[in-house]
Amino acid sequence: MTFVFGADADTSADSDTDTGADAQADAAEMCRMVEAFARRELGDVPDPFAPAEFRRRWLLAGGQGLVGSVVPTAYGGSGLDPVTAAAVLEALGHGSPDTGFAFSVAAHLFATVMPIVEFGTEEQKRRWLPALCSGERIAAHAITEPEAGSDTLALRTRAVREGDHYVLDGAKAFTTNAPVADVFVVQAATAPGGGFFGLTAFVVEADTPGLTVGPAYDKVGLRGSPTADVRLDGCVVPASHVLGAEGAGASVFAGSMKWERTCLFAAYLGAMRRVLDSTVAHVKEREQFGVPIGGFQAVSHRVVDMTLALESARLLLREAARGLARGSEDEVAPALAKLAVSEAAVRIGLDAVQLRGALGVLSGGDAETLLRDALPARIFSGTNEIQKNNIARALGLGGNRRPGGGR
Known part of the structure; x- marks a missing residue:
């Protein structure tokens, strides 16, 4: 099931037009459906974490339109505006005690999928977005490093261009969804010391040689959200997988x-x-x-x-x-x-x-x-x-x- 609501849908109380009232009613009904789904299908947090169970839930959430809620309908999403999407995510958090799962859905959608929507080429969008919206594939955003958390411009992961591809080397930490991800958005320095324009974002398939994922962290909270380190050792990524353009990584991240x-x-x-x-x-x-x-x-x-x-x-x-x-x-x-x-x-x-x-x-x-x-x-x-x-x-x-x- 995919919900389709246009960008002019307004769930705010100051919309008193017929269209606004209809949109509010539609959004309220959608939230009720999501909450009922969460209560029915996303019960207690699985502990210990089970990848197969996580993916089963993920596919169900994809069927509800949750993992692609703000993606345009042309690419398999639900086309929700941010206000409605926030209301839907609140309903998910209210319906299920597994806040970690809701966090993983949001990290997939807002940190990885939306950058592809906003910065990807038409070819990139059509290649990756439909399966990421349906729940068939899971995305992760690899940016934080052991020595670069808040200071994202100090990334040590390097990307060196060699002809029609880049070679990535480095280590990422605290990467949400890494243990189950099929697609990564990876930030790397193409111009070390280049400041805001020194970073570049890449879309990297999980099965790319040279990309390895470490064991899942045992966390105090958000236990339903799998998190791990990611290593890149001579990882060859086609130049066509650059998101935006070389040097646009900081803009992708800010978005x-x-x-x-x-x-x-x-x-x-x-x-x-x-x-x-x-x-x-x-x-x-x-x-x-x-x-x-x-x-x-x-x-x-x-x-x-x-x-x-x-x-x-x-x-x-x-x-x-x-x-x-x-x-x-x-x-x-x-x-x-x-x-x-x-x-x-x-x-x-x-x-x-x-x-x-x-x-x-x-x-x-x-x-x-x-x-x-x-x-x-x-x-x-x-x-x-x-x-x-x-x-x-x-x-x-x-x-x-x-x-x-x-x-």
């Missing part, structure tokens, strides 16, 4: 980050809403001193603070998504959204654990799972400190140096 910092974090909104709902139910039922603990002001105020954090984060993310839909070049809105959602997720996770008492620290509970899944959110897609640097720079503060912000 992917704008998508990530906006839409990816919508999955956390869904997870927070799910845990907040269960927390409200818990404090209404749990009694101490003969009354439900929700009647104690210290408890009720904490729940109100959790609600405030969630709703404030959602408003900032929605505003960033609207800007992305308009083609805005604003860097502040995505950075604010990323900051607000990631910090709210950690805070709500901590509060949910506290309000459950000893039950909150039992392994597998929804509160402690949210907290573990939320901790990485302050690091990936550019650390929260990097986001503050970006915002400060936009305000004319903190000098002119432009940081990277790796994953």
Whole structure:
């Protein structure tokens, strides 16, 4: 099943035209379907991680149009605008406790597939996008390195042109989806020391000789999302696999980050809403001193603070998504959204654990799972400190140096 909604679909409350109302109704129905699908098919986090089970789920998500939601319909996607796509991802996060799987879907879509949409040639789009949208193939973005995380312009992976191909050598770390990926977008330096124009992005097939993937990490959170190192040893990549043009790698990366910092974090909104709902139910039922603990002001105020954090984060993310839909070049809105959602997720996770008492620290509970899944959110897609640097720079503060912000 592929959902088809045009770029003019508006889920915002300020659209009072008949078309806008119809689009809102369509989007709401789609979100209900996605949430029902997530509850039915994407239950508890498989532990230990099982590649076959992951791919089974992935194909199901592809059938729902989730792994290609914002890709134009001409290439097999659903053609959703960013606002609707964010709402759909929130529904996925609300319906399933496997936030890691939702994270993998978003990393595939926003960090890898959308760069091919926005920078790929027509031949590249038709070659790779249909299978990436259907769920037949999985994508990964290989940029972070052991010595280059936030400072993405300091990549040590090299790409040397030899005739009609490039030879890539280097190592990548913390690559989401690497253990199951069929296609990689790899960033490498074609002009070491060349700054913003020294990087080039390549589309590399997973079975390319010289590309190897290490064992999956055993992570504290997002356990449903497979992550590993990637090595490139004399990896020969055709020049026709360059994404954009030689030297355009930083632009490709910046574009992917704008998508990530906006839409990816919508999955956390869904997870927070799910845990907040269960927390409200818990404090209404749990009694101490003969009354439900929700009647104690210290408890009720904490729940109100959790609600405030969630709703404030959602408003900032929605505003960033609207800007992305308009083609805005604003860097502040995505950075604010990323900051607000990631910090709210950690805070709500901590509060949910506290309000459950000893039950909150039992392994597998929804509160402690949210907290573990939320901790990485302050690091990936550019650390929260990097986001503050970006915002400060936009305000004319903190000098002119432009940081990277790796994953």
